[in-house]
Amino acid sequence: MLSDQLKQQIRKIYRHISDSLDGFTPRPSQNQLVAEIAKTLAGDYDKQQRMIVIEAGTGTGKSLAYLLGSIPYALRHNKKVIISTATVALQEQLIHKDLPFFSKHSKLEFEYCLLKGRQRYCCLSKLDALVHQEQLSFSALLTQKVTKGQEAKLHEMHKKLLNGSWAGDRDSWPDPIEDHLWSAIESDKHFCVRGLAAHEDCPFHRAREFVETADVLVINHSLLLADLELGGGKILPPTEDCIFVIDEAHHLPDVTRDFSSAHATVKGAMDWLEKLQKLSNKFCSIFTSNRSAGVTFELHDRIEELKKELKQLYDWLNTNQDQFFHKEKLYRFEHGVLPQWLVRQSENLGTSSGKVFKLQRKLHDALLNEVKEGDVKHTKAEPLLTESGFFLKRLENLSRLWQMMGSPLPKSKAPDARWIETIHEGKDFLVSSSPLEVGYFLADRLWSQCAGAVLCSATMTALNKFDHFRYQAGLEANDGTQYLKVDSPFSYQEKAVLRLPALTIEPTQEQFTDTLIETLPELLKHTGASLVLFASYWQMEAVADALREQHHFSLLVQGEASRSALLTLHKQKCDNNEPSILFGTQSFSEGLDLPGHYLTNLVITKIPFAVPTSPVEQAQAEFIKSKDGNPFLTLTVPEASKKLAQACGRLLRKESDHGIITILDRRLISKAYGKSMLNALPPFKRHIEY
Incomplete structure (x- = not known):
């Protein structure tokens, strides 16, 4: 239950804030939001399901309402508040305007920080490697040649990152950064490891330093999902210790679906697997002992096996192009049902790609350990680890795709959407799989685990009902979740x-x-x-x-x-x-x-x-x-x-x-x-x- 002491504290903070704003007009709708959020989180309505879904019209002041309704309660009960948004604009507003204002006038002592998804941050080591290469266009990190202007941009980014005038995240760079440039320097979980001295000062790890001490974290939906996929508490604090405020929550089901989807080419995968074989030879030459030789030989065999299976698939699709692509360049399998031959091939590809991933990961980790132990200089190892991280990311996606394609059709929920499309004028095939229902994932990983949740947006209802969103987000009818629609104060x-x-x-x-x-x-x-x-x-x-x-x-x-x-x-x-x-x-x-x-x-x-x-x-x-x-x-x-x-x-x-x-x-x-x-x-x- 919401204690009288906490109620008084919330009212006192509200008075401080109203007194500090010139021309402040009390809004009954905002007061209602604050009260309902606080009571829900305190368990006044349901001890287990401390969740509320809110539609708050323009002008209701929902940001201030959820800050006031959640932060005092979280601080008193030793919980962290995780505010997840769909847009960079709202993140910036919270960090640079709303939270500083609330911190100043609430008189509460708390720390807050902004943490974006790892791929929004630049890896200093990768950028350093790029700008010191004589021929950027031939770097293994780049998927296409760079222009003189792009080369100059990379040098400018490197300079500003080192002198502290750029924080190293993509959103704070003043001009757009081309996708192929950014993908070459973005932080990734395989290469950008905190234990390596060269990565101690990477922007992502600097941002992560504040996670342990911050009471309020502002993140985006993608980072939230990345943490949930890892089981929770790996990037963010433990889920059970957090109150989640999901702003712009109407985007969450679609973002979850995109995050859970997988796509990969067939011939393209065969091509980069050949490059992976060459990389494994380089790994073998850098180790100080022969302990990696066995893993390398097995990796070669498994890559050959995987390439052979992909070649079989490519030949089959090429031969049957008229059957699948006689009208359009895309063929979707009705009800997710694959031909039996493709089911078996998908199962084999899922197993083979998973084995290649594990073996490459083993080599990668072994080299990381040798660098940590001082047996191999990091200057020699880092170019290989950079490439390896790039391939591990691709292998992980390839394995995920084929496991999704080869999995049995579910009986209790909707089947995955599965399709193949021709690309590069019919010279390659892009295979895709996407879940239709993602609510079960959110229910299992988030709603059932968190200390409380506030889901809000200006558009949460459809036809004046919450039913559509409730189904998409994996919430059951009459499960204890509260629903509140607050109209805008506008006339x-x-x-x-x-x-x-x-x-x-x-x-x-x-x-x-x-x-x-x-x-x-x-x-x-x-x-x-x-x-x-x-x-x-x-x-x-x-x-x-x-x-x-x-x-x-x-x-x-x-x-x-x-x-x-x-x-x-x-x-x-x-x-x-x-x-x-x-x-x-x-x-x-x-x-x-x-x-x-x-x-x-x-x-x-x-x-x-x-x-x-x-x-x-x-x-x-x-x-x-x-x-x-x-x-x-x-x-x-x-x-x-x-x-x-x-x-x-x-x-x-x-x-x-x-x-x-x-x-x-x-x-x-x-x-x-x-x-x-x-x-x-x-x-x-x-x-x-x-």
Whole structure:
């Protein structure tokens, strides 16, 4: 139970904070959040399931609410608070704004730090190896040649990392870093080992130093999942000692699914396995004793066996291309059922790749020990260990893929989605496997283990219900989890009008693009700041071309420049009192913050239904049908409802904001599901034309 002493402490902190803010207005919704979070974590509702799922509308102050509701309780009960987010922007806000403010005004003594996934950090040793090579383009770390400009960037990164002007994480570097450059220098668990002197000062290990002493850790969902996959408590503190605050929690199921998926090429794997054989010979030559010779010989044999099995698969796929790829470049196995020959081959590949991984790991660890013991100089060993870490990562993924492909079909849950696609003009094949349901993983590794959890977002419900998210996240009905929906304090009726024009054409009809071209000019005339959201790139581009040609509109169109460049130009035009019109797709519907005069006119061309074109989405629909369900109503409509709410949420970001939302999709009133979607939106003043 939440003690009276703790209640008084929380109230006292709230008063301190309110007194320190000029013009602070008490928010009943925020007070409710704080109280419900604290009572849930204290076990007032359920002693075992100390979890609460919250939808908090814009302006409720949920960040402050979960800090106040969780940190005092955690400090009193010797627990750590782990705040996991989906975006770097929210991490930065918490570390540089919210937590410093809360620490100062709460008068609580606690330490906090930011910890990102290992792959967000640069490995100093790898970067050092790259910049001291005469020919960067031939480095084993690089997958493609580097330009002179990229070479100069690597040297600048090295210099700034050494002089302390760069922290060594990808997000804090001022310019974008190309993927192939970053993959060559990113930290990895096989090579970047703390026990080696050359890695003592690596950025990831420096960041890890604060984990033991910090009371509050800010992380991302990927790092959370990486720790859970290892069993928990390996990267982060022990799960049972932590209270988890999952902000932007609506992303967690999708991030979990992506994290649990595996992909690998067939011919590409055969090619890099040959390079691994050459590397093992180099390992043998550097050891001070002959104790690795036996492992090396066995590794060679196992690699040959694995290459042979991959060659058999490649020949089989090549011979049967017409059977699998006569219409499309991608073939998905219905219900996850593989041909019997491929089942056996997958089982063999899973076993063989697992053996190669274990043997290479054995060689890798043996060399690490010789370096630690001083038998081999680290300058000689590090280039080999760098390459070895690179191959171990690939072997681990290869083994995981084929174990997933070869595993029996489950009886109690949905089968994995499994598919193969041709790449490089049919010269290679990419094999993929992805789970459809990930809730069981979260339930087993997180919800059943943690000391408590707060899951929150501005969009957690679909059609005004938590059911869709609850199923995705692995939460059972009536399991003790609390659910709370707190509306925004904004005066929606006064601040915004939701308008549905009297169009006769619906988005499913071929003439809809022409209708948009005819309708939008009137909606975009004489307005300050407009954002038009489309459901597809091709339609956005077709409409943009027509409006420019026929009406000479000046448009800022997604894809024609970077997102940041478009937003900068948009804000400059708004600040100069010039009309500005942004065209974007679904990615502009979330995480886009355009307060005040930066957005007063929002146009949504149609309900953002996701067409089930990806293998995972198709497999999900197939599984629901197999259970006599309706995938459109079960999956598509709830997801579209959530996305529509996110899109409408772009307009009002602050209490002083105002404007008009126009939705050009009459299905919101002509279809039963549309009416449910309309009723799930905030209570804007409605203007429906007939």
